Amino acid sequence: HTVLIVLYIISLAGGTLGVIMMSQQLFQRRSRSVMTVMIISLLVLHTFMLLSIPFRLSYYILGEWKFDRFACRLASAIIYLHMYATFAFYVAIIVARLLHLELRKCCTTAWVGAVWLVGALVITPVLLSYYGTSKPYKPSECFQFHRELQEARMVMANYCLTGILVVMSAVLTVIQLTVIYRVAVKYWPDINSHVEFRAQAKSFFFILVTLVCFMPHHVFRVYYIQNYNLDKxxxxxxxxxxxxxxxxMCCLDMLCFIAGISH
Known part of the structure; x- marks a missing residue:
């Protein structure tokens, strides 16, 4: 569990620092741009996820779950909700920049609000109603919901989510690289002086985070599901x-925002 502890400590420390610094920066700027609305949404998502990490650390350090069963299910579910919600906002930012969509703040706020409402009032309650409830678990154990993979619906859900993320990531990567190449050729050699190139290059940051942080989990997930019964x-x-x-680790993106790498 040493690797898990190190990864979660890095995420907790770096993510917390990024959230605090970005919150201060947003408060000082008082910007009302569309990008600011997206950043605030990511900020809130990361905050919820960071609040769940101490529970995971306590379990891996102590080797025993000290809280009730619902807290275990909630802490386990949050990491998945955070991952897919973050990916959704990344995709929204990338697509908006690719299509040069100049969305009004009111439209963006309404769309973001709708996403939050659906997530909070529909997806989260449904997930918590079924996640980790079909099998008996020891009170002292947590994050052992792999036995749920015996359920056909869970296998199907995992395959669908994996397929969607992998396909969308691959398509966006190809499109984004193609756009960057065309813009680079168009404005060469003074590419860095053009806003369009810088915007598209920064959009690739979100794809890079997806490929580094999200893709390995989903690719391995397929292998794990297929070989679950052999994992004695x-x-x-x-x-x-x-x-x-x-x-x-995607919550470290706030530090990159502050550095001006991705916005």
Whole structure:
């Protein structure tokens, strides 16, 4: 569990620092741009996820779950909700820049609000109603919901989510690289002096985060589901947890925002 502890500590420390610094920067700027609305949404998402990390750390350090079963399910579900919601906002930012969409703040706020309402009032309650409830678990254990993979609906859900993320990431990567290449050729050699090139290059940051943080988990997830029954010593389970912990590293994007890399 040492690797898990290190990854979660890095995410917690770096993510918390990024959230605090970005919050201060947004308060000082008082910007009302569309990008600011997106950043605030990511900021809130990261905050919820960061609040769940101490629960995970306590379990991996102590080797025993000290809280109730609902807290275990909630802490486990948050990391998945955070990952897919973050990916959704990344895609929205990338597509908006690719299509040069100049959305009004009111439209963006309404869209973001709708996403939050659906997530909070529909997806989260449904997930918590079924996640980790079909099998009996020891009170002292947590994050052991791999036995849920015996359920056909869980296998199907995992395959669907993996397929959607992998396909969308691959398509966006190809499109984004193509656009960057065309813009670079168009404005060469003074590419850095053009706003269009800088905007498209910065959009690739979100794709890079997806490829580094989210893609490994989903690719391995397929292998894990197919070989779950052969994992007698639970090595695959540990690898799966490590890749899941890697997804939390995306919260370091706030530090990149502050550095001006991605916005």
């Amino acid at each position: 010593d639970q090595k695959l389970l540990l690898y799966n947890e490590v890749f899941l912990a890697l997804t939390t």
